[in-house]
Amino acid sequence: MQQKPLTLKDMDCGDCPIRHRAVCARCETDELEQLEAIKFYRKYTAGEVIVWAGDKMDFVASVVAGVATLTQTMEDGRRQMVGLLLASDFIGRPNRDSVAYDVTATTDVTLCCFRRKPFHEMIKTTPNISQRLLDMTLDELDAAREWMLLLGRKTAREKIASFLSIIARREASALGGVPGKDVAFELPLTREAMADYLGLTLETVSRQMSALKRDQVIQLEGKRRIVVADFDLLMDETGDDADGGVLI
Amino acid sequence: MQQKPLTLKDMDCGDCPIRHRAVCARCETDELEQLEAIKFYRKYTAGEVIVWAGDKMDFVASVVAGVATLTQTMEDGRRQMVGLLLASDFIGRPNRDSVAYDVTATTDVTLCCFRRKPFHEMIKTTPNISQRLLDMTLDELDAAREWMLLLGRKTAREKIASFLSIIARREASALGGVPGKDVAFELPLTREAMADYLGLTLETVSRQMSALKRDQVIQLEGKRRIVVADFDLLMDETGDDADGGVLI
């Protein structure tokens, strides 16, 4: 399944959002050149496992395109998603050589990878990069805490509405804006993966999607395409405060 | 309630674990001196709110002693704890001036505070500090993801057992070890706060505590003191893998 790594020649760097957004927004030219030297690309197809929990991982990476997930699995098979990685999100830990979660591509995925050891060395000497990583990690922590409220206290209907609004918002911000009154988007996850995200069963996910459709909060075009005529109506179903929510 | 800030003279710095463990484990002498210059202490009594969600916070801090919590509250009053802060844990965001969660002292708490702006300036120029903060934030992210599995997929009984083992482990590691076959400790939270931690009601927490006691997994001395004769027996109830669990 896995193709041989792409070289820089295979992909115009203009397609790679990393140097501009994810890791090195404030880097100096020579730091960017250092990063280029340890950078390579990898592609995965939908459904492919990128790394298994416990495996060695000798690179860190940014998602260039597609959607990947982090999931934990209990001995008896119960699964909980703990990370949803979209374009420009970061995978891996500069100072750990194995991963704690299964990382899976849920759509076709392109990663921009950096060899872990030299990347780790760079961090130690480059405040810009470690500060950028700190900011990104703090954002992830905020997202995780929002997610904890969802898992611990929201009803199934609120969970679905929250998930849809999260996806809508992230898709919109990837295109550089905020969702307008009406939005349409493709779900990057199966019902089962949504269930793993939300701490529900896939049957409950399906039922609540049908209920939101019946109640005219969303429309379904096929199984995966969602049309939201009135985004405020969807937000009303999330249980969240009306104002967007300011962060720590 | 709140006492006037302590000065360095009020507290021997030897009592403060911060410079040694939390923020500056690898700092140079002059960096430590910079930190001293912007450092002060604050004390809070059990039950006191340290900051409300949305309030300005002009300092960051490390917990020196006691237990504090981060909680989110929905409009209708549903509450979810999203952070449990013990000795040497960090509070606040160097680059944000307001907080997103209620921060509450659940026991008497002593904080070692650093004025936010100068601390933020130090980070920018001191790789040691920003790297240390990155490591701490990544640890918190791991804890949050463990917590998400608990909230999304564990039964009430597993949640309680997991919570008790987490507290036992953190108490033990604060004393510089790992929990032995038998451990005893004081719960730093009310049943209601435990419910907020676990995404349960306080009645369910109480019932499951009683059940674990009935089944001889734990003993209760009074309402708050827990004695665990066989720690493995408690671990068996958590639903977690037998081996401790390696991290990303």
Place this chain on the structure above:
DNA sequence: TCTCTACTTTGATATGGATCAAATCCGAAG
């Protein structure tokens, strides 16, 4: 010592979501 009050336990009942089961949909392979 005796309240008072917050915390905790226990009981009875209701219910949201899980579980078990079966049908339907739809895209990919032939």
Place this chain on the structure above:
DNA sequence: CTTCGGATTTGATCCATATCAAAGTAGAGA
């Protein structure tokens, strides 16, 4: 176009936990 298999929907039933209610406990203050 037809077939096949994974993804999804829908239905019937069950059960873990919430909810509502009341009683018990213990520590702080009078």
